[in-house]
Amino acid sequence: MTPQHNVTPATDWWRDAVIYQVYPRSFADGNGDGMGDLAGIRSRLPYLRDLGVDAVWLSPFYASPQADAGYDVADYRSIDPMFGTLPDAEAVIREAHRLDLRIIVDLVPNHCSDQHEWFRRGLAEGPGSTARERFHFRKGRGENGEEPPNDWESLFGGPAWTRVPDGEWYLHLFAPEQPDFNWEHPAVQDEFRSILRFWLDLGVDGFRVDVAHGLVKAPGLPDMGHGEQLKLLGNQVLPFFDQDGVHDIYRSWRAVLDEYSGDRIAVAEAWTPTAERTALYLRSDELHQAFNFHYLNTGWDAAALREAIDSSLDAMRPVAAPTTWVLSNHDVVRHRTRLGGGLDRARAATLLMLALPGSAYLYQGEELGLPEVTDLPDEVRQDPSFFRDTGQDGLRDGCRVPIPWSGQQAPYGFGDGGTWLPQPADWAGLSVQAQTGDPGSTLELYRAALALRRTHPGLGAGETVEWLAAPEGVLAFRRPGGLVCTVNVTEAPARLPAPGRLLLSSRQLDASQDDFVLPADTALWWEE
Numbered sequence: 001m002t003p004q005h006n007v008t009p010a011t012d013w014w015r016d017a018v019i020y021q022v023y024p025r026s027f028a029d030g031n032g033d034g035m036g037d038l039a040g041i042r043s044r045l046p047y048l049r050d051l052g053v054d055a056v057w058l059s060p061f062y063a064s065p066q067a068d069a070g071y072d073v074a075d076y077r078s079i080d081p082m083f084g085t086l087p088d089a090e091a092v093i094r095e096a097h098r099l100d101l102r103i104i105v106d107l108v109p110n111h112c113s114d115q116h117e118w119f120r121r122g123l124a125e126g127p128g129s130t131a132r133e134r135f136h137f138r139k140g141r142g143e144n145g146e147e148p149p150n151d152w153e154s155l156f157g158g159p160a161w162t163r164v165p166d167g168e169w170y171l172h173l174f175a176p177e178q179p180d181f182n183w184e185h186p187a188v189q190d191e192f193r194s195i196l197r198f199w200l201d202l203g204v205d206g207f208r209v210d211v212a213h214g215l216v217k218a219p220g221l222p223d224m225g226h227g228e229q230l231k232l233l234g235n236q237v238l239p240f241f242d243q244d245g246v247h248d249i250y251r252s253w254r255a256v257l258d259e260y261s262g263d264r265i266a267v268a269e270a271w272t273p274t275a276e277r278t279a280l281y282l283r284s285d286e287l288h289q290a291f292n293f294h295y296l297n298t299g300w301d302a303a304a305l306r307e308a309i310d311s312s313l314d315a316m317r318p319v320a321a322p323t324t325w326v327l328s329n330h331d332v333v334r335h336r337t338r339l340g341g342g343l344d345r346a347r348a349a350t351l352l353m354l355a356l357p358g359s360a361y362l363y364q365g366e367e368l369g370l371p372e373v374t375d376l377p378d379e380v381r382q383d384p385s386f387f388r389d390t391g392q393d394g395l396r397d398g399c400r401v402p403i404p405w406s407g408q409q410a411p412y413g414f415g416d417g418g419t420w421l422p423q424p425a426d427w428a429g430l431s432v433q434a435q436t437g438d439p440g441s442t443l444e445l446y447r448a449a450l451a452l453r454r455t456h457p458g459l460g461a462g463e464t465v466e467w468l469a470a471p472e473g474v475l476a477f478r479r480p481g482g483l484v485c486t487v488n489v490t491e492a493p494a495r496l497p498a499p500g501r502l503l504l505s506s507r508q509l510d511a512s513q514d515d516f517v518l519p520a521d522t523a524l525w526w527e528e
């Protein structure tokens with residue numbers, strides 16, 4: 001296997017990169033079975049190059065029974081047949097590099113699948129076996145061990161423990177099909193360093209680390225101490241999240257990453273109680289970036305956004321890590337729907353995000369302005385939290401519907417077969433084909449914004465934003481190179497002086513006059 005390193009060499013490329021998340025099931029279907037796959041991804045890489053992103057993060061495509069859409073990995077070194085083969089993965093990496101795109105793959109170290117060889121061996125070899133030491137097997141409480149060993153709850157609902165026929169219980173912070181590894185065990189540590197090397201040797205440019213805050217559990221697995229059900233990926237202080245021991249793991253991983261040329265990176269999905277705790281994952285000998293969920297969770301409110309922006313930048317400064325920004329991903333309601341203001345607000349939010357210093361993460365389909373699909377029938381849902389939770393909160397199928405590429409009806413060019421989740425009947429106008437060339441479309445707005453980020457590197461540069469005076473509810477800030485971003489976060493138009501020449505607008509408007517009206521839910525980029 002010859003790793004491909006012909007992507008443009010650049011030091012610290014990731015510091016202001018725009019990274020596009022591909023959710024393989026739902027991006028493009030190359031073999032017509034209704035499920036997206038690696039061949040589909042490969043065929044659409046030129047689209048991503050033309051969109052103007054720097055890197056592509058691929059959600060898991062590894063061998064998996066798909067109890068949690070691939071976040072239950074049975075074999076970290078092989079590809080699930082539904083997505084293709086290892087040569088297909090190599091072809092995606094090679095082709096991406098040829099197009100000057102970097103590839104980040106998902107690494108799932110907190111847990112594996114219950115079909116992983118180690119777990120199956122642990123089940124077969126029984127209590128007291130060395131195979132069980134690689135997981136968290138315990139005797140239960142109660143007279144006959146019929147109660148779980150502690151009160152931990154799964155993030156998907158219900159107890160975090162499942163009892164096996166011989167009477168022991170095993171820990172799973174997510175679905176019962178996702179047993180947690182015991183990261184105190186040297187074999188687990190060695191295995192993941194080896195998995196890192198396997199993918200680095202294949203040429204990947206980095207890893208997105210799933211549940212990076214969860215690997216180490218508090219000694220003795222103490223009760224979490226309250227009976228309230230956890231919300232998915234909450235950021236409470238908990239005995240199974242954000243334990244100090246995780247940092248030793250990331251130091252050892254950084255040493256592996258640094259053995260390789262070409263600035264290979266790792267980005268943490270780390271939910272911690274504070275941004276300062278998140279920054280600890282980004283010390284110079286640990287990981288490179290972390291998702292900024294504080295920003296993602298900030299509502300459409302000028303003061304709250306300004307606070308989130310400043311505090312995010314402040315928190316990362318001591319460790320000299322770039323701040324990241326994200327509005328949508330495969331676990332949350334799409335921002336067009338979540339922010340409550342429709343497409344205008346979503347587009348304004350995007351231009352605001354792309355003018356901030358640091359790196360930005362996009363989720364497939366947001367460049368088409370896709371809304372959350374909120375009316376999926378129960379019988380098609382696949383999110384494991386749907387089956388374990390009584391409420392509708394945290395359901396994640398609505399943002400995972402296959403994206404529309406072309407044509408008038410489903411599957412809208414997704415592939416030659418159907419789609420694993422049904423697409424809405426009114427998505428024809430949202431397809432890539434329908435939006436291409438239409439200057440008012442969301443796709444062309446993203447293309448224009450990403451092109452400007454390349455010609456005006458000041459947009460992603462630096463570690464601060466310089467706030468400018470602005471009417472109540474309007475955010476205005478200057479970026480290096482004399483670029484100004486103004487955003488009306490209110491529901492009413494605002495009047496303000498034009499700071500210069502208009503470069504880009506999140507919606508069409510006439511800004512030729514000196515003193516102009518900035519409509520509600522609108523963001524503008526200016527050159528002074």
Ligand code: BGC
Binds near residue numbers: 068071108211330
């Ligand atoms: C992923 C989810 C997944 C969970 C368990 C995450 O945070 O983003 O999609 O269900 O980890 O692996």
